[in-house]
Amino acid sequence: MNLHIKTSQDFLEALVELDILTGTEVFEKKRPYIRYALKTDRIVIDLDLMQVARKPVVDELSLRVREKENAGARFTVARSGDSIASVAIWIGEGRDRQERKIKLTPPQGRFFYHLPFPKAKPLTVAEIMHKAGLGEEIAPEILDLIQLAMKYGVVEAIQ
Numbered sequence: 001m002n003l004h005i006k007t008s009q010d011f012l013e014a015l016v017e018l019d020i021l022t023g024t025e026v027f028e029k030k031r032p033y034i035r036y037a038l039k040t041d042r043i044v045i046d047l048d049l050m051q052v053a054r055k056p057v058v059d060e061l062s063l064r065v066r067e068k069e070n071a072g073a074r075f076t077v078a079r080s081g082d083s084i085a086s087v088a089i090w091i092g093e094g095r096d097r098q099e100r101k102i103k104l105t106p107p108q109g110r111f112f113y114h115l116p117f118p119k120a121k122p123l124t125v126a127e128i129m130h131k132a133g134l135g136e137e138i139a140p141e142i143l144d145l146i147q148l149a150m151k152y153g154v155v156e157a158i159q
Contacts, residue, residue, distance in 0.1 A: 012036050060143050061126040068156040069118035083109030089152045100152070107138045108145050115155065122158040 001008065015021040016036070020043065023034045067073075071089075078085040087102045104112060110132040116123055123131075129142060149155035 061129075061139060062124050063146070064122040064124050064158045065128070065146060065155050066116035066120060066122040066158065067118050068153055071118075071154045073152075073154045075112065077113075078109055082113060084112040085109060087112065087149075087154060089154060091152070102148070104145075105141070107132075107134050107141065110134060111142050111145070122156075 012021060012023070012034075016023045020039055021036045022039045023036050025032050026035045074088040075084050076086045076088070077083075083106060084104055086104060089100045089102065091098050091100050111128055111134060114128050114131040116128075125139075125142065125146065129136075129139065134142065146155060150157065
C-alpha cells in the first residue's frame with residue numbers, strides 16, 4: 001500500500017473506534033499483533049452541509065477591530081495599490097523564530113487594506129467590509145481571517 005506502518009495502524013484503530021472494524025489480539029509464533037475484521041457491511045453517511053456554510057452571527061459582524069500596535073507584522077501592498085497582497089508574521093523567539101506568510105485573496109486583501117491603524121478608532125467588521133466594498137456573502141471568509149489574525153496578534157478586538 002506504500003504507507004508507513006504507523007499510519008496504517010492509526011487508520012485501522014480509528015475505524016475500530018468508529019465501530020466499523022473489530023480488532024482482536026492474536027498470539028502466533030513470534031509476537032502478538034492485532035487482526036482486524038469488518039464489523040459492518042454497510043455505512044450510511046448523513047452530511048449536513050448547512051453546518052459548514054454557516055451564516056455569520058450578527059455579533060461577529062459587530063466586533064470592533066483594528067491593527068494591533070507593535071504586532072511585528074509586515075503588510076505587503078498589492079500592485080493595484082488598493083489592497084494587501086500578503087501579511088508576514090514572525091513566530092517564535094530568537095533563533096527558533098520563523099516567518100509565516102499569509103497570502104490573501106482579493107476580498108481579504110481589500111478588507112485588510114481598510115483595517116484601521118493601531119492608533120485609529122476601531123471599526124466593526126461590517127463597517128470595514130462596507131468600506132472595502134465587500135458583500136455579506138464574503139463574511140465567513142473574513143471572520144475566519146480575523147480569527148487567524150487575532151491568534152497571531154496582528155489584529156485586536158476592542159470592546
